[in-house]
Amino acid sequence: MGILSPITSFLERLGGKTIEVTEKPLKKIPRGASVQERLRTLKKLQEEVQKEKTEEEREREIEEVLEWRKEELQKPFSERLADAVLRHFHGPVRSLTNSLKGLDEDLYRASILMPKEKYVALMLGVAIFAGIFGFLFAYLLYMPLDTSLLVALLGFMGGFMYMRYYPKMVWKRRVVEVERALPYALRHMGSLLGAGVGIAEAMLSVAKADYGALSEEFDLMIRDMRTGSSFEDALSKFEEKMGSENVSRVVKQILRAVKFGGNLSDILYKMAEDFSFEYRMKLVEYVQKVNGISFIYMFLTIVMPTMFVIGILAGSVMAQQLIMPPETLAIILLFAFPSLSLIIVNMIKRGEPR
Template identity: 75%
Template sequence: MGIIDAFSNFLERLGGKTIEVAEKPLTRLPEGKSVSERLKILKELQKEIETEQEETRREKELETVIEWRKQEISEPFSERLAGAMLRYFRRPVEGLTKSLKGLDEDLYRASILMPKDRYVALMLAVSIFSGIFLVLVAYLLYQPIEISLLVGFLGFIGGFFYMRYYPKMVWKRRVAEVERALPYALRHMAALLSAGVGISEALLSVAKADYGVISEEFDLVVRDMKTGASFEDALSRFDEKLGSENVSRVVKQILRAVKFGGDLSDILYKLAEDFSFEYRMKLVEYVQKVNGVAFIYMFLTIVMPTMFIVGILAGSVMAQALIIPIETLALVMLMAFPAISLIIINMIKKAEPR
């Protein structure tokens, strides 16, 4: 009786699910009809089933398209732009990719997770947009078409070289951030080591902490060790990737202490103090340099443009006509002096202690 009751309960649940899933009541063939009428009803039923199947297929296609568009929109604009360039200009991109040596290593050091060919496609896209933008700017400033095209060509070349050296700039910026946070990370590791924690656990703790780029790099070191690399190989890759003298000192001291023994926590404390002292000395020198450059910056960005305008006006009054076309004057004031200002700011920024 128990088996029969279980089987009947199963049939009841199955019938309930069938009723829930069914969207329309099943059309039954009427009794007592002729064969032609029954065939006609069957054809109508077949058309309804085909219509429902077509609607279901269209809904699935629409869902697929919507999902694809969501994934496409979620991608960064640079990825989509590179993909479009690679799709329409694959041969030029592949030829240029082969001629650019060392780009893959620069991308690796900068932690730019983009294939080399896609990055080259992005380089071309940025160069083209830079050229077109400068052509439009020169044309709106009423420059001759030859000058506008020349400015656009220079913009294309400038955009291309900027994108080529952009990974190196990112790498140097990451190295600077690592060196800036290195004393804090070393103190963190030294405190854990003095408390009896292992070196691997100390690296993992720094990787989970919020020290910026150095936490990201330590996380990669931990991942390398989890994937089978030895401790020495993982740290050597970290040192090779960054190419920093301070990082190299730290890696050598850690490997020497692990290999030959020694109080690693005390070593890391001393390294942290040395780096902090060096940074303070560099900061003092930087402040002195900035004080000397400030006067030059004010002269080139404030006094010199004023003297230039006064000289143009005085010369124009004496000649009773503008000695420089208004378009050229606008180009100088809108581009030349701001460019000088940006160059000086970039020099000051590069002299900032790392």
């Protein structure tokens, strides 16, 4: 007992110090105080606790708002614009969504993963921006108010129509990418099939390779097969989505070889060589056409605007007054000739072999 007594006393003092340091100081109700003083003290304690809870809730709300803003800023601007238009113009957006036919199929073919209603809201948002930009541009050129409003209306309609046909343009661009990568992918699959690999594994290898849009489409086919679709249904769905003659030829040859038997590796190699030969022939014809169009392009973009300005200046000097208002001249130089240039470039681009 003589030995344990000093140890016990030391532990008690150590525990008392620990409690004294770590214990949070709290207000206590004074002893011997009146009932009113005790009530006031309790009320103050309740107010302090409520204030702490309010501050905690406010901090939590601020954190939630900051987190929400962070998630919103991570979204693309197009999605944020579509959400804003959908919130403020939900009725018109729904009416337009019901009236636009074929937009679902266009979005599916273009691989645009956006609901139809949300995309229609994006169409309206872009159209509104185009209309505002057109009005400001015309107003800065000192055009009359009615002309500025007409330009705004044309800008609104142009923006809306552009967004309406944008999925089709994306789809056609994807088809071009798929057809360009098709010979290389066919050789890839042919080499794997010749080495004894199955058709599904060969398609998976193409999906994991870097063939751009074609790899994405093969990955979608693999996903369809994993979710229960048959091999024939996945290929037929790919053929329908692309709407390409070359893709249709490949799909039919693969299905025929799988169904009736045949050396699929040799068939794919042969088709790859045929596509490459056709592309080379089209490329030669395309170069010949571009050489002829280039002279017309140079004349319309360089010679014709210069001759036009010289003619206006000469006519103004002879008539001793401007024969054309500066606003009209600015519109012709800023819109007419560049539009001709864009039309020629579009013609050249459209004639590019696939």
